[in-house]
Amino acid sequence: MRHFRCVINIKNDEVIKAFGRRLRDLRISTGLSQEQLANEAEIPLSQVGRIERGEINPTLSSINVLAKALKIEIKELF
Template sequence: MPWPILRILSSLESVTRVSGINDPNEILQRIGRAIRELRTEAGLSQEALADASSIDRSHLGRIERGERNLSVLNLARIARALNLSGSGLLEIAAV
């Protein structure tokens, strides 16, 4: 009988990771477009928003393009830097 952790790990093989590639409802793209539109309306560069959000600039770029599944913490950081709540950002993104 395998160790319990091995059973858990083998069950995770069937779990599908969410990324920009596996997002049939385009949720990540909608959030990313909303972030980019809000950033440009605020007159912020990608680097300025990344700094204000404590997120790496290249990571923010991938989020804006819908290529990364952002965490709730990063969503909150970005929203705060844009003077929004996390729920307000999701509402604008129509998620």
């Protein structure tokens, strides 16, 4: 019988911060405010801010709606 070690903390702060910077750069280059992006993506304004600051690890669902709101392919966020 195999035993798998449970990984509890898989959060990589540098990756999360880099993603937030990329999101902010793309948002600014499209001329959207955080509020406009939040409205387009139908997510809370506070969530956009926390993602851009690298404070939270966004879900794939959030990343997907952000890409759609920015009118880009999801891979462009990475």
